[in-house]
Amino acid sequence: AVVAVPKVMTTLSKPKEPPKVEFVNQAPDLLRSGAPALDALAAAVEAIGHDDSPANRRIADDCVTAVEKEINDKLNATPFSEDNLSTASGLATRAADLYPGEVTRRLLDMVKEENQVYKMVLTGIDSATDTAKFTLNDANGTLIQVHEQEYISARFQVRSIVGRKSVTLVDTKRGNRPVMYEPGSPPMPVK
Numbered sequence: 001a002v003v004a005v006p007k008v009m010t011t012l013s014k015p016k017e018p019p020k021v022e023f024v025n026q027a028p029d030l031l032r033s034g035a036p037a038l039d040a041l042a043a044a045v046e047a048i049g050h051d052d053s054p055a056n057r058r059i060a061d062d063c064v065t066a067v068e069k070e071i072n073d074k075l076n077a078t079p080f081s082e083d084n085l086s087t088a089s090g091l092a093t094r095a096a097d098l099y100p101g102e103v104t105r106r107l108l109d110m111v112k113e114e115n116q117v118y119k120m121v122l123t124g125i126d127s128a129t130d131t132a133k134f135t136l137n138d139a140n141g142t143l144i145q146v147h148e149q150e151y152i153s154a155r156f157q158v159r160s161i162v163g164r165k166s167v168t169l170v171d172t173k174r175g176n177r178p179v180m181y182e183p184g185s186p187p188m189p190v191k
Contacts, residue, residue, distance in 0.1 A: 023047060023050035025043065025044060025056055026040075027041070027043040027060070027063055028059060028062075036070070037063055037066035037069070037091075038091060038094055038095065038098070040063045040066060041060065044059045044062075044063045044099075045099055064095060064101075064107075067091055067095045068103070068107055071091050071092055071107055071111065075111070076174050078175065079178075079189030079191070080118075080177055080178075080179045082118075085115060088111050088114070092107040092108045116137050117137070117155065119186075121137075122166075123135050123184075124183060125161055125163070125167065130147060130148065130161055131145045131146060131147055132145070132181075133145050134152060134181075151172075155171065156169040156170065156171055156172070157169065159178065164183075166181065166182045167181050
């Protein structure tokens with residue numbers, strides 16, 4: 001009995017450790033529910049902050065894949081829309097800020113390229129030669145002259161040149177989506 005009393009006293013006087021609260025990664029549920037992929041990625045990054053485990057990293061990678069799908073859906077949307085291009089750029093930028101890595105850098109590069117190629121400018125139409133002149137949005141501001149059926153940047157096929165009014169191109173990288181240019185104006189959807 002003498003030995004038991006000190007042991008009981010020691011047990012009673014020892015402070016209890018608070019129960020460990022486990023952080024639950026909400027990202028998979030967000031993805032399954034159809035929430036925006038960026039919201040799921042933010043949740044995955046928060047979970048990594050609590051537990052940088054391989055499982056949480058895989059979930060974050062799945063979220064980046066979902067963001068990539070949303071970006072491609074915007075970039076491939078028909079008809080062409082500068083709003084979709086802007087939204088895709090915003091998604092890529094936010095994803096790279098949330099979860100820097102090789103895949104998010106690739107997404108940034110992809111939308112940067114899209115912005116660059118679509119920012120070419122139709123500078124004139126020569127109806128005498130049935131050609132259109134474009135200034136490319138590259139480092140040199142390259143001026144090119146094309147006929148119908150020719151390609152710009154190995155990607156846009158000239159479908160039609162209409163008088164001095166407009167040129168319709170087909171984006172062969174984006175499902176042969178048509179896009180129209182008028183002199184000095186930004187690209188427009190073809191209706």
